[in-house]
Amino acid sequence: MSAGPVIVLGAGGHAKVVIELLRASGHEVFGVLDADPAPRAVVGAQVIGDDSMLESLKAQGVTCAFIAIGDNGLRLRLGRKAQKAGFTLVNAISPAATVSSSARLGVGIAIMAGAVINAETDVHDLAIINSGAVVDHDGLICEAAHVAPGCALAGDVTVGQRAFLGAGCSVIPGMKIGDDAVIGAGACVIREIPAGALAMGVPARVTGRV
Known part of the structure; x- marks a missing residue:
């Protein structure tokens, strides 16, 4: 309350x-x-x-x-x-979200309906986990990052500060997405994405800078 x-x-x-x-x-x-x-x-x-x-x-x-x-x-x-x-x-956390008791949450976070945050995941201040997004175990969602609706992040994924993952993108285990990077909608990340990069496609490839 x-x-x-x-x-x-x-x-x-x-x-x-x-x-x-x-x-x-x-x-x-x-x-x-x-x-x-x-x-x-x-x-x-x-x-x-x-x-x-x-x-x-x-x-x-x-x-x-x-x-x-x-x-x-x-x-x-x-x-x-x-x-x-x-x-x-x-924090604004939907009653229809599933958040592990071992997850660690900062402040000013939005977790939308249908989102799932699994064990030992860290979500830092001012991040958004949007509707239906899944962040599996040992994830790290850094300050002011946004995981858009329908994203699927496998275990041990890091999303850097202010990074944006477009709707429906997926990320394989252990990947790191750099600060301020933008991942296009529907992309599949199978390699690390550097800070400030724009990455699109299946598999996701860096196509420019943001």
Whole structure:
């Protein structure tokens, strides 16, 4: 259950899913902050301003936040900004996800419905494990990485900071995907992917830089 009401940063499609996850796990959503502060509802939560309001919200007693932004780099920056302002980053974990009792979770993490996180896996701060994604045993999902819907990661896979794995991609055991790398949808990773690389295809081949 929530230690207090949660302010959500971001008002896009990802935020819609996150707000519903937060409610399903017992959190009260106080409101939404967005770069476009125009008043509107996001699945029933009201946009009340932009992130310049963080300090005033803290003064009102709102001390929990969730960064519901898909862009990995921006999510990380705003997460650190919220923490510096004294906010506690909460997790949004679907009741329909399966998370091993031996998994180690950071803060500000989204784990969507149908996701599976198996034994001795580490998921670091501000990562996203999206709908139906599987991370097998001894995985390492680094800070602000995003494992998209339907991905299948075998055992002992490392996904670097801010890396993005596109929908439905698969990764064989023991592979390392570097920081800021992007793996295209449906790709099959059978060799290590260096930092900042764009890799696509079956098997995945580096086709450029991001």
